[in-house]
Amino acid sequence: MSFLRTAFDWRGLTGRAGFVLAAALVVLMLIAQGRLSPLSPAGAAVALAGAMATLLFWGHARRRLRAMGWSGWWMWGLAVPLVSLALVAVMALRRTRPDAAPGPFSKAGRALVWVMVALIASRVAWAPYIIPTGSMSPTLQPGDYVLATRSLSSPGRGSVVVFRHPVTGQDFLKRVIGLPGDRVQMRDGQVILNGTPVPQVPAPDWTEPNRPTAFGTRPRCLTPTAPGTPCIKQAARETLPGGPTYTVLNIGTHRTDNTVELHIPEGHLFVLGDNRDNSLDSRVTQGLGGVGLVPLTHVAGRVRLVLYSQEGREGRLLRTVE
Structure with missing residues (x-):
């Protein structure tokens, strides 16, 4: 004493x-x-x-x-x-x-x-996180230093959330697509929510340098490109019912572009990365390295703000998260 x-x-x-x-x-x-x-x-x-x-x-x-x-x-x-x-x-x-x-x-x-x-x-009430991969590009890009706030209520559809992986306990950041009671399916790369396609409007191609990040990862591109040259991805603006509009990326046809319809049980969420062809999310089961359906009890907070980019990417200073 x-x-x-x-x-x-x-x-x-x-x-x-x-x-x-x-x-x-x-x-x-x-x-x-x-x-x-x-x-x-x-x-x-x-x-x-x-x-x-x-x-x-x-x-x-x-x-x-x-x-x-x-x-x-x-x-x-x-x-x-x-x-x-x-x-x-x-x-x-x-x-x-x-x-x-x-x-x-x-x-x-x-x-x-x-x-x-x-x-x-x-x-x-808050915590900073560093983004190591491009699974949430262009919303969250490798090297972004972001601010998340504690969840005081269940996240809404379209929120970008921080959650603990149900198996490994690691922190992940993804976007909420399906809520308890929803039916979610991927069909040719488009989200089918409760039987209705989620609308996408084509947007200008998204480009980033084809170079390794500080975390040792490289971007995946629409076509093979040499190191140091522009890495191009197709982009579209996606709007969820009652949720925000945000940009999603595509680099071609992949296995996760088509899935069976999932019924989201009570107490769980279906989440996706905005960089759809470079994200291990709810489309991939936990047994195969994905996150599967995320228990609400594992959701820690919501990502609110990009403070700055540790890799010096332009336009990343004090940027709100869609």
Whole structure:
């Protein structure tokens, strides 16, 4: 209790053992976050615990700097990658000065720490994701850094959602096509929803560079092209009943262009990638590596915004998701 209480009193001193304990708590929270889906209930609990651990760490860091006789400005070095590791090591090993004494602290600095902690705690409601493949192109492209918010209700038809793969537990991002009670079939590459074809209007061909992404994947093209040349795909604008209009891509006839009619049971969704010929989705069973029908309980959130492209693709800055 003394360890918790003194973290809120920045005027005092903290020894090496107390500081190491505070740093260890932050490391444990970071490890836990790396192992959990960010928008899962467990991920939300770890986000809140991480916010508390961060608050305790900064409090003891300020007290530890005073015990060493260092300025409080060194605290901001703890926020710099790599520099922070070296600084933590020094703070953990350096002895407390015999003449160290409690003293004042910067209220502005403490206010900034509270803002940072509040931002960490807000991760219970949102999470960033990086798009590694082109299965959702052109809506979401390889290298896109996107923002998703926690689902507070069942997703609507046409929503782009984040969900945990029913078998592997990995996070996937796809578009909701079929809701519980719907009948869904693919016929010659067109979605047949409850017996009615979902309308598609031809759009200009979509082009991207034929080069490997940072994740080692390459785009699939309508016709074979040499590396570095334009990769062309046929495009169409598809509109779901009561849902949004978005662009889907096609590169020819494939096995998944035709499927049997599926009746979506209660508590499940049928999802597709917008890049129809380059997506393992509900058309492919889980036994064959696809996602099959997705349980609603596995849906973690809805993708809202493309923040930017890590690959520098044009038009990807603060772009809302259709």
